[in-house]
Amino acid sequence: MTVSSDAFSDAERAGLYRAIRERRDVRSQFLPAPVPPDVLARLLQAAHHAPSVGFMQPWDFIVIDSVDVRRQVHAIFQRENQKALDNYEGDQASLYKRLKLEGILESPLNLCITCDRSRGGPHVLGRNSIMEMDLFSVCLAVQNLWLAARAEGIGVGWVSILDQQELAATLQLPEHVYPVAYLCIGYVSEFLSKPELEAKGWRSRLPLPQLVHGNGWGLALDNEALLEALGSAV
Template identity: 55%
Template sequence: MDPSNEALAPSGPFSPAEREAVYRAIFTRRDVRSQFSPQPVPDDVLARILTAGHHAPSVGFMQPWSFLVLRCPETRRKVQALFEEANAEAVAMFPPEKQAQYRALKLEGIVDAPVNLCITCDPDRAGPVVLGRTHDMAMDRYSTVCAVQNIWLAARAEGVGVGWVSIVDPARLREALGIPERVVPVAYLCLGYVHEAYARPELEVKGWRQRLPPEAVLSFDGWDGRQPGHPLLAAMRAAMGDAGS
């Protein structure tokens, strides 16, 4: 098919209401741990969420992701055991003054959530040479993370909470789920409806970390190009205030 014959989709801005809905999903997305309801996530809702993930951008259009839908309680208990093992190791990595605070945090909802998702990256999905991956072989994993973000935002729009369980040994997780050796587990997510969610990120509310100000993350024309009086910083601070951050 001649690409020149393909119709182009409109690329103008969204309406104010549409734009507000996108930003609302971004600013109210939360990492959910302990507020899951046992209410099942219907297949049509889950299908929309997964379809959003499958429409993420990917390097060379390789679409390296796979979505493992996990509902079996026995499988999820195996993963929970892997989390508990890794979490016991993790607590010792923090300084003594942080360990008690760490132990008080609820860091997973593997059994509580009605659905778990393991999202993987297959580096061989498009062959050994991939357009755009020729000089950075990690681009396929970055693409997979884009799918994770799409899933998270779509879930928020559906009123479904998501929690990312990152405290698990990837090799042990691969073995537990029968994932081929070449395939990389990128994200393990817990999905379900929630009773309530924090207005701000839970770790911020509980004093673990605070959101960094624009001055800490923005520079111009190079790494050291800090400009404290730049108007973009003021605009970002105003936008963060509007977002409730």
């Protein structure tokens, strides 16, 4: 069997895995320094090179540097965040109140990545069975941008505590365009050694061996070598 010779070098692989391990959802560490246009262009190119169902490339990128627009979005967040707080009681509610869950105004740049659900026409190759594949494709673009940003030393925070209809109205989106990801982007004072929610005691990372099944849900792996490798993986 011939193995492809196109594998990355050891240094290139190490850089890729480092970006994956050290990527963070940034909220509190943004600096006011602007993101240079050439760097932002590289991040958008990385996003644009994501895979997409039927190669439909359903994404668009709304670059938001207007303070007025960001204040409107921040007001949406505040309303939705209060609703979210009502889901918790006692110590959990107290912890929730202390969590910093967005950097809309602190970051120098916001970016909304949308999904044009009509792009490619009514019959997109590969989307006949799973209509949400266009949304999943946009999530891949988000992850591409996020990893590229980490490699550039730039932090990204995804603000999910937003009313999507209000956000769409604020950004004047057409009816067939859905706002998938609202991102805060900028240089940071530091990248935390752990995800912020883990560091502050909200949730812990689950052990990977508990999440890997063999040939069906809940069935044990019979590959001893893989089990051992999973147990030793960092």
